[in-house]
Structure formats: structure tokens, C-alpha cells
Amino acid sequence: MGKRKLTQQQRTRIDRRQASRVREAAASSPADIAGEGLGPERSGLVICHYGQQLEIESTEQGSEGQVFRCYQRTNLPPLATGDRVVWQADSDNTGVIIALQERSSLMARPNQQANLRPVAANVTVVAITLAPLPQAFANLIDRYLVMIRSLGLRAILILNKTDLLDPVRDAALEAMLANYSRIHYPILRVSSHTGEGIDALRETLRPETVVFVGQSGVGKSSLINALRGGEEGQSSADVGELSTARDKGTHTTTAARLYHMPNSGDLIDSPGIREFGLWHMDANTLFDGFVEFAPYKGMCRFRDCKHQQEPGCALKEALAKGEISEERLASYFFLLSTLES
Template identity: 45%
Template sequence: MAKAKKLTKGQLRRIKANHDKKLHGQKSKTKQNEQIHWQDNELSAPQTGTIISRFGQHADVESSEGNIFRCNLRRSIDSLVCGDKVQWRQGKETEHSISGIIEAVHERDSMLSRPDVYDGLKPIAANISQILIVSSVLPVFNSDIIDRYLVAAEQTGITPVIVLNKVDLLTEISQEKQNEIEQQLQIYRNIGYQVLYASSKSNHGIDVVKDQLASHTSIFVGQSGVGKSTLVNALMPDLGLLTQEVSENSGLGQHTTTVARLYHFNDGGDLIDSPGIREFGLWHLTPEQVYHGFIEFSPFLGMCKFRDCKHQNDPGCALIAAEKNNEITTKRLASFQRILGSLGENKLTSRFND
């Protein structure tokens, strides 16, 4: 009688899983996945990949060939987000849809984080080269929100680009409101920020935005209702991201992105679409960090009469003097003062929504 062939470790695991299933019923996929532990000889050689999406203790990794594999994470990995470059190894066999394991995260060129009441700074995405701050004509154009995003962007060192969306609706607002919006956008241009105009409905400016995205890894930020997902759909018509209309009651859109995901543009460039920008408060920053976020204020840093100047009505305030001399704008100074005033508010209420 021929000697029975020795079962592989993978076959033994499947036999045990089937046995447990019969005894105790179907286990959740999550628990099954947690039980997968490859031995070193069951894994291929280490290779470099990019995190496309993260799901709890699992992540989708894109290989250098463009294939996507769902992987477990080594316990030693304490932070992993979309855009991360990682070292991973593919399993010789796929177990419960898990194809490999992520072993290490390469050093990040940049990281976008948001403050979390319980976890401190929480990473959102990595290796981003530009942040597109999306505002819109309707439901309301809010320069204070743009200023807050600019402060957050300046803290990361990632280049911000301002996008005015829904320009097809300009005809639905008064000429006075149109002039106010254009005057504010000109302030940003004078400071040195790039401003783009777009409309997914009329397709105005879509090609210009595409060109801006072509050589970057980008992320879109902005309040609900400004049309971020609709704009992404116009830029990537094959993607089919879910969108919802602006609520007539609140004037705000509803968040339709549920899991952060990295997408590739056909003409080059990547986009990370993330729900993690819903809460992007500045309450964790110091007044000095906010000061640095208003880049045109830099010539006046340290020039106030008193070191503890609050930049409100303090005597000898260099910023107030600069505003009177038309070296900085009244609107930006007022926005800066409002942000400083909000830093002491309760952490749970001082956030602002995307």
C-alpha cells in the first residue's frame, strides 16, 4: 500500500476550518482572517507596494505590476493609511480572500492628519503632494472655512490649491455676491495661492483641473455640499462614486465616501478620496502655528510690542499696524482673529465639517 502523501500546512488549515465550521457554525470573515498566520516559507520574497485602501486589520495593496491584493498587517505596524508605500509579501496560497501580509511601512514624504478628541492626531492619508480645497458658489461661499483649510495645509507642507466649484450657479446669485467672491479669490491669488474654477454640470474648467492633478497625488477637502464627489465623478466618469444632492433643509450634502481609497487618473496622477476630512478642526494648534498658517503674515512675526500679544486690540500689535497700512487685508486679519478665538473652545464643538 502506497504511503499517504503528507498534507501541506494550507490543506491542514482548511481541514481544521471546515471541521470548526461543522461544529460551531460559520465564523465571521473577520475572525477567520485573524487566524491566518503564514510561516516564512509560505510567503514570497518581499516587494514594494502602495496602500490603496484600509479596512480595519486588513488593507488592499497594489503591486508594482498594478495588481491588488488584500493583506493582513503585522502587529508591529501601528499606523497605515491610503498612499503609504509598504513592504509586503504574497502568500503562496490565498486564505479567506487574504493574499499576503504587510510587514513594514516606508518613510512618508508627507502625511495629512486631523485632530481626534480621543486619539490625538489621526493620520488620514500619506505621500500627498497637493490638497485641493473645494468651495462652491452655493449653498454658500465661506472664506473662513477656506482659511482654516489653508492653515491646516500649511502645517503639513503640502501645497494647497483652491477650487471654486459650481460656477454654473453664479447667475443665480446677485452681482454683489459675485463681486464679493471674486474679490476674496483675488486676495488668495495675491498671496500666492493658485485658484481654479470648475463646474461638473457644465464641464467648465474640468480639463484645467485634470491638468493640475496629472503629476500629483491629491486629496480633495471642503464642506459638505460643495460637490466634491460630483467633481470627482466628472474627473473620473468611469469611477461612479456615489453622490447625494444638497439637503434643502440644512443646505448641506451628506457624506457618501465611507472608506478611504486611492484612484489612478488615466492621464496620470492619483487621487485619495477619504471620509476622514469630515472633522478637520484646528483646536490642537498653538496661536503661533495658526500665525504661520497665514503666510502673508510672516514678515510681521515677532514684531509686536509685547511678546504675549493676542493680535486683537493689543497696543503695538504689528498685524493691526500692517492692516492699517494695507500690507495685509482686513478680511484675512479678521479671519485669523476668529480662528485664534476658537482655539479655546471645547474640543467636541470647535471642529468644522467638510
């Protein structure tokens, strides 16, 4: 299996090269691209990508907002929800995507084979969604935070299902959230059922393109529905039951899908995941993913300090002074041990 170890910069470069190659191909072989029966080139937005097909929303004046089913030319890289593309209509509201426009960001996640699979493109904020149930794990949150940081995106934490909070049972959850609050991650507390905090969350997300990530069952799809409000004629995201089926790894949302907000901004729903690895990452990028470690980078007495028992270790000193937390340092060491050497 071709395991990749790419930095975001490299990935962006590859994407860019690919995009320009595609543009060149389009320019050099108009006969092929504008094949028989195909309409003029149009701009579009990928709403959803499932199996071989993609749903493309026209962003062209005249047909703006209309949705078409498209296939993509095989010379294109894998496309993701949120990608801006050039496509041509075929017949019967179907079409073919011929080019990918440059991406400002690409959220990808490693699959079982440690290959990166694109999930959402052109997002500005990643909303890590948590709930009292299913139980939240700091280590999964840390993986997301590292990945988000490595992609140069902004992270926010959303605690959903506040209606289920129990002061005794959820003391550990509150302590965990306080830990993230201390290192300046915004935390919004909401309930998609009671509506608590939904207006404030909508206000925070308004100008952004946001992808919702997090474990299956935390209520990502429910939140998106609550944020959009139940407008007449509007399609809503599928919401699942918290059932025993979930323990076997069934997910209600199976493909990332983009929803427009009534005024401005886009929300992307994504399938829940139980865990994902960071195997593809290098140790330096991992370290940078722990934002509060930044002031101590390169400050240890020994340049190759492993932050274990070495004298003059800046990280250990920060820990002793309470400037970084035990949990986060342990999480860092754990993730470090999972990287490909």
C-alpha cells in the same frame, strides 16, 4: 483621552523611527515575518483603508496594478491611503502588510477626541474644494490652509459647480475668493457637470499626488470622475445626492481612496467634513499658517504683543494699510481662541 500636541516635524520623526523599527523587526525575525504559507515580500501602495482591511495595489513588476485585500501587522502605525508598504501574499489574493516605507508627507485630521487620524500619505497638493452650494465658510478654508501650511504642502482652491453661480446670490463668495487670490492662493473655477475648467485643472494637477478635501456635497468625487474621464472598465467614485440626509451629516464618500490619472499623477478622494479643530496646534504654528502675516512676524514693538491695543503693533498697522484683511485677522484670532492652552 490622550490629546496630542505634535508638530509636523515631530510626527515625521516618529513615523521614521517607527518605520526603521519595523524594518529591524523584519530583519531580526524572518521566521515570524515570512510565516508559513506567505509569499515573498512585495512592494505595494495603499489604495483604500476601511475598517480592519486595506486595499493594496501591487507596485511589483509582474503583478503591477493588481489589487489585494490585506490586514496590517499590529506593530505598524495606522496606515493611510497613499502609503507605500511591504506586504506578503497569503492565499486567495489576500495578504499581510509587514512594513511601512518612509512617508514624504502625512495629511491627518483631528477626530472628536482630538487625536490625529491619518487620511492620506505622500500627497504633494491639497485641493480645497468649494461650491456655491453647500455654502462655503472662510473659517473652514482658513483651518485647512493652516493645516496644509503646517504640513509643508501646497494648497489650491477649487470652486466647483460654476454652472450654479448666481452673480447676486454669490457676491459674498466671490469677495471671499478674491481675498484668497490676493494672498496668492491659486483658484481654479470648474464645473464637473458642464466640463468647464476641467482640462485646465487636469493640466495643473498632472504631476502631483492630490488629495481633495472640503465639505460634503461640494463635488469632490464628481470632480475626480470628471478629471479621469469615463474610460472603459474604469471604476468611478461614488457621487451622492444633495439631499436632506446631508444635513444630518451623512457622507457619500466614507473612506479616502486613491485613483490613478490616465497619464501621470494620483487623485485621492476623501470623505467630506463639516468642521475640524486645530486644538493640537501651537500658537506659533497657527500664526505661520497665515502666509500673508509672515512679513510682520516679530516686528511689533513689544515682543509679547497680542496684536490687540498695543502701540507699535505691526499687524494692526498692516491692517490699517490694507496689507492684510480684516476677515483673515479675525479668523486668526478666532482660531487662536480655540487652541488648547
